[in-house]
Every structure is written in structure tokens, then in C-alpha cells.
Amino acid sequence: MVQYAIRTVSAIGMACLVLVFAMPFAWMFSTSLKTLPETMIFPPDWIPDRFVWSNYAQAWGSGPFLQYITNSMIVSVGILVMQMLTIIPAAYAFARYKFKGAWFLFGMVMITLMIPSQLIFLPVYLQLSAWKLLNTHLALILPFASSAFGIFLLRQSFKQVPEELLEAARLDSAKEWQIILKLMVPMAKPVLATFALFSFIAHWNDYFWPLVMTTDETARTLPLGIAKIREEEGVANWNILMAGNMILVTPILIAFFFAQRHIIQAFVYTGVK
Secondary structure, rough: OOOHHHHHHHHHHHOOOOOOOOHHHHHHHHHOOOOOOHOOOOOOOOOOOOOHHHHHHHOOOOOHHHHHHHHHHHHHHHHHHHHHHHHHHHHHHHHOOOOOHHHHHHHHHHHHHOOOOHHHHHHHHHHHHHOOOOHHHHHHHHHOOEEEEHHHHHHHHHOOOOOOHHHHHOOOOOOOOHHHHHHHHHHHHHHHHHHHHHHHHHHHHHOOOHHHHHOOOOOOOOHHHHHHHHHHHOOOOHHHHHHHHHHHHHHHHHHHHHHHHHHHHOOOOOOOO
């Protein structure tokens, strides 16, 4: 009886938690299908009298949204690829090698977590300007080519792998790069998937860096396109703005849907048998 009561309370708690997180998305979707007068009604109606799908067409037509989406995809995926190429060998070195100054170097990596990008954007901006990379995708990718958080997260995962497995692989004449790619990376797949999702969401939604590094539409990303809707249409047109935001969050929801199983595995320690 007590166990049944605990399960019931847990189910109710989980339902309430899901409701809290889902309500903003449901409200955004509902508002994106309303007419402008319906967005001003108080108390608000969750279900519109009729679904105005033309709001999405109007939001899409407010600017070069295909260009924005392409730029966001290039930048987000480009950053993720660069980060994977840097954090995997760095995390492996910090986790499995003992060398002089290792803790000092790892501490320096961790210190960078405390430095916000807004604090260092000016010297980075001047350097990229000197390299003539402003208004390019590289200006949005290179400053984030590595991740201290990714190195820390992956290092913790690599340290859980028993040394005996690595020694067995070396006895089979496996090279270090083969150990990384064929042994360590597959075992850390949930952690890599979790980090990939976090990185993709952070840079897909990034507004500040594309704002200061670009001045025209050639490399501007989707968040700037959404802000342009607000500037052109005015803050009163919430239905158009919410339609634009739905376009913005849809790729994130799709990515989360495919990565959710790996995220759960990353936060549940199962050990290595």
C-alpha cells in the first residue's frame, strides 16, 4: 500500500513537472496560430477560434529565413565538429596520461569556464578583424572551437574506463588513436551525445556573438532573424513573433527527441563490467 502511494505521488509530481516545462511551448504554439486581437484577450484562450497558419508564412517572408537557417546550421554543426576534434584528445590526455604540469593545465582549462564570452569579445573581435574574417562563418566558429565544459565532462567519463582495458588493447598492438576511436569514444557515446546537444542548443540560440561579429545577412543566424521580426513588425504582433520562435525551436526539439535516450544514459552511472 505504501509503495503504491509512493508511486502515485511520484507520478503526480512528474506530471506536474512536465506540465511546468511544457506550458511555455504550448503557449507559444497556441499564440503562433492566433489572430492579433486574440493575443490581447484577458483571460487568454488556449485554443484559437481558428488556426491562422498564415502567421508562419508571414514570419518566414519577413526576411531571408532560409539563409538564416542555413547559417545557423553551418555555425552550430561547424562548432560541434571543431569541438569534438579538440575535446576528445584533450580529455583523453588529461584522463589517462600522467605528465608534469597536468593539474596546472587542467586548472587553466577549468578557469576558462568562469570567463563569459562577453568579457573577451573585444580582443577577439579585433583579432578576427585583423584576419579579415568578420561577416563570415569562421568568425562565429573559431572562437568556440574548443570547450572547457566538454573537456571536463569527457575526462570524467574516460577516467571510469579501467586501465586493464587499455593495456589489453596496447598488447594487441593498438595505436593510441585506435584506442581513442574504437574503445574510448564508443564507451563515452552517451556523454558525447549529451554534450553535442548542449553545444548545439547553446550556439543555435546564440544571439550576442552573431550580433557583434556580423553586420549583414550573409552570415547572420536565425536568432537575429527573429529579432528582426520584432523590429519590423513591432512588439504588438505577438502572433508573428511566436511563429518565428516556433521556427527557431523546432530543430532543437527534434535534436532533443533523438538524443534523449543518450542523455538519460549519460546521467545514470552503470559502471564498466
